[in-house]
Amino acid sequence: MNAVQADQASVTQTPGWRRMMPLWILLVLFSLPVMAAWWFYLNPDQLPTGRKNLGELIEPVVALDERFALRQADGAAFDPAQLHGKWTLVTLSSTGCADACRGQMVDMRQIRLAVGEGRYVVERLLIVPQGLSVDATAEEFPGMHVALIGPEALQSLQAQLPGPDSADSRMLIMDPMGNLMMAYAGDAPAKHVLRDMEFLLKASRNWVKGAGYGHR
Template sequence: MNRPAEARSRKQIWILIGAFFAPLALAFLLYYGLDIRPHGSTNHGDLIHPPVTLPEVALPSIADQTFAADALRGKWSIVYIGDGACDERCREALTLMRQTRLALGDDMSRVQRVFLVSGNCCDQAYLDAEHSGLLLGRIDNPAGQTLLEPFPDTTQASTLGRIYLVDPLGNLMMKYEPGAPQKGLLTDLKKLLKLSHIG
């Protein structure tokens, strides 16, 4: 019996097995053992995880416009919270919201813009001239505070200059800080509208 040839044959088999399984074992170790995973995401806003369902509350009317209890249901809502005097950040945010909706083209009817006003309501001449169709709701009242409660950083929400995204079921799901890329809101919304069968 040729034992050296048999040993050589076994050795070659183990080399082949090792060559096949070594990369798999290394990948498994890196991915799970050392937790070297891609942590980036494709969205530009910050996900609110888990999404928070907003309460259904009617808000006091502004300029003969009603804010019904189900105002944040049925459509995707881009929401800004801030003072009604509308400072520079407020104007930037409302303009971004308007331009983002217009850029959606045929899908723009699935999206509404909402300004939740925390006080000093309102620079109506500016809003009428620049933001026709903007849904307004006052939150400087008990009903408004109930609506505001689920938002992140509730007590500061009206001063942070954030834009929020609410899905057609009334779930608060994303927030955009003032420094977020301006095209990020549009990119995220296009993706959500493409994938969504609601609203």
């Protein structure tokens, strides 16, 4: 048997689980920040600060996926997967982006800047009903994603959020796997959202750092 045949035989004899091992390792590493954030959020006593969430946990989480048929301003499909891997500040408006909504747009921009280096893993998303013009809002807040949602999908989404909350506009937090996991009342102060974002980002960093030490 020559060297080439020996190599081929070795590959053939390698168990399937060993060949898949690198893929499983990558999947686990990708999910660590989300798992860490959830663990520390549900067990805040595990962090030295001992802070508790100021928003309301969405239980169960709501995956922002193709069920809601989100659209871009030009009518093309909006793919929420483009936000995966990042924490996303979301403003959900049921009547268009009026004064309250625009105020939350400003708040989201300031919150993202306030988390310092964490801003590189924080995105912003505005969800408004279909049929509304959002060009001016998009131009005023560069870097913000905008998605349009149909009336039935909007009603379905709102029904899955904790409440009741009669506000026309409210803020949410979406985790890096595309799940809406935290909701705020329409009149919640921006500093509450900022504290929760700082908590989530810190929890993610601590978990990743600890995992790194454990694999040295």
